[in-house]
Amino acid sequence: MRKPEAFSTINKNCGKLRKGLWSPEEDDKLMNYMLNNAQGCWSDVARNAGLQRCGKSCRLRWINYLRPDLKRGAFSPQEEELIIHLHSLLGNRWSQIAASLPGRTDNEIKNFWNSTIKKRLKNMSSTTTTSTSTNASESSSEPSKDPNMGGFVSTQHHHQHARFVPIFASSPSPSMQTTVFNTMLESLPMLEHGPTMQPIGEYFEGTGPCFSQIDNKDSYLENGVVGSVNIGLEGDMFVPPLENVSASVNNHNNLSITCNRETNNSYFDDISTILNNYNVGIAENKAGVENLFQEELATGEWDFGEFMKDISSFPFVDFSF
DNA sequence: AAACCTTTCAACCGCTATGGG
DNA sequence: GCCCATAGCGGTTGAAAGGTT
Numbered sequence: 001m002r003k004p005e006a007f008s009t010i011n012k013n014c015g016k017l018r019k020g021l022w023s024p025e026e027d028d029k030l031m032n033y034m035l036n037n038a039q040g041c042w043s044d045v046a047r048n049a050g051l052q053r054c055g056k057s058c059r060l061r062w063i064n065y066l067r068p069d070l071k072r073g074a075f076s077p078q079e080e081e082l083i084i085h086l087h088s089l090l091g092n093r094w095s096q097i098a099a100s101l102p103g104r105t106d107n108e109i110k111n112f113w114n115s116t117i118k119k120r121l122k123n124m125s126s127t128t129t130t131s132t133s134t135n136a137s138e139s140s141s142e143p144s145k146d147p148n149m150g151g152f153v154s155t156q157h158h159h160q161h162a163r164f165v166p167i168f169a170s171s172p173s174p175s176m177q178t179t180v181f182n183t184m185l186e187s188l189p190m191l192e193h194g195p196t197m198q199p200i201g202e203y204f205e206g207t208g209p210c211f212s213q214i215d216n217k218d219s220y221l222e223n224g225v226v227g228s229v230n231i232g233l234e235g236d237m238f239v240p241p242l243e244n245v246s247a248s249v250n251n252h253n254n255l256s257i258t259c260n261r262e263t264n265n266s267y268f269d270d271i272s273t274i275l276n277n278y279n280v281g282i283a284e285n286k287a288g289v290e291n292l293f294q295e296e297l298a299t300g301e302w303d304f305g306e307f308m309k310d311i312s313s314f315p316f317v318d319f320s321f
Numbered sequence: 322a323a324a325c326c327t328t329t330c331a332a333c334c335g336c337t338a339t340g341g342g
Numbered sequence: 343g344c345c346c347a348t349a350g351c352g353g354t355t356g357a358a359a360g361g362t363t
Contacts, residue, residue: 019333020333042348042349093352108330
């Protein structure tokens with residue numbers, strides 16, 4: 001893209017160092033050095049490799065271009081689908097998305113998203129908006145999943161919305177409640193924002209902002225007070241359905257975590273399956289969750305270790321904590 | 322053929338997190 | 343606790359390539 005010759009010198013961060021596109025000679029120097037002596041900090045690498053570059057520039061060049069394990073070429077449809085799915089879960093956390101795509105860099109994925117996927121989704125969004133514009137109430141309702149968009153959704157089947165409710169009626173210990181609560185919440189995006197409502201994007205075109213909210217999480221962890229979060233995913237095109245996660249303690253001092261999302265979301269389907277395998281109660285309720293916390297839906301022993309062992313194999317979710 | 326516009330993507334910038342002194 | 347260096351991240355820029363008029 002940029003001419004290798006068209007470099008400048010900068011003095012802000014890197015002193016009088018070369019800037020701009022890398023020449024083949026520079027690439028050779030860095031590659032040879034990294035393959036033979038990859039140690040020390042990046043400023044040492046730059047110096048020892050004989051490069052008039054700052055360490056930061058060397059690091060970026062290596063990570064994004066020279067690394068031997070990089071996969072070059074176009075994204076496969078599978079990779080594209082995975083990126084869309086992960087973005088629906090993680091938002092613009094490119095490095096986390098890249099961690100699930102071996103050989104791809106965060107920069108590459110970010111560029112691909114901004115130049116290709118975003119545009120495509122926007123086009124599909126405008127198409128969908130046009131096709132549903134005759135029904136104002138529908139266009140402002142919670143959208144449902146369009147299988148062609150890998151986790152993104154249209155507004156056309158919002159009535160299929162379902163709730164997913166695991167209920168642990170065997171009174172897990174407070175520390176386990178804390179662990180489970182954090183595990184479930186951390187598997188979903190936008191939860192670190194704290195108690196303040198934060199707009200994170202436009203919810204469908206013209207229907208107002210999405211908010212990320214978690215209230216009283218710390219209070220819950222300390223005192224058993226209910227915490228909840230409402231999540232809309234970031235983006236300037238229409239966004240996936242609002243996710244809702246809430247935690248509660250019922251009359252029997254049992255922890256309940258409620259997630260609602262689309263019925264055909266494989267992520268939640270898989271969680272349901274796994275929780276069932278460990279004899280943890282599951283409820284799906286298309287009408288709502290209002291009364292579920294008062295119900296004793298199931299009981300069972302909570303084997304958190306086994307649960308984590310299985311759930312950690314999910315390809316799309318990082319459950320490490 | 323040339324001018325103009327759009328897309329792509331490598332590289333930079335600014336910021337935050339982390340660790341050592 | 344403060345300062346500094348470094349690593350890492352996400353947003354942005356801008357030049358080349360490609361497409362259109």
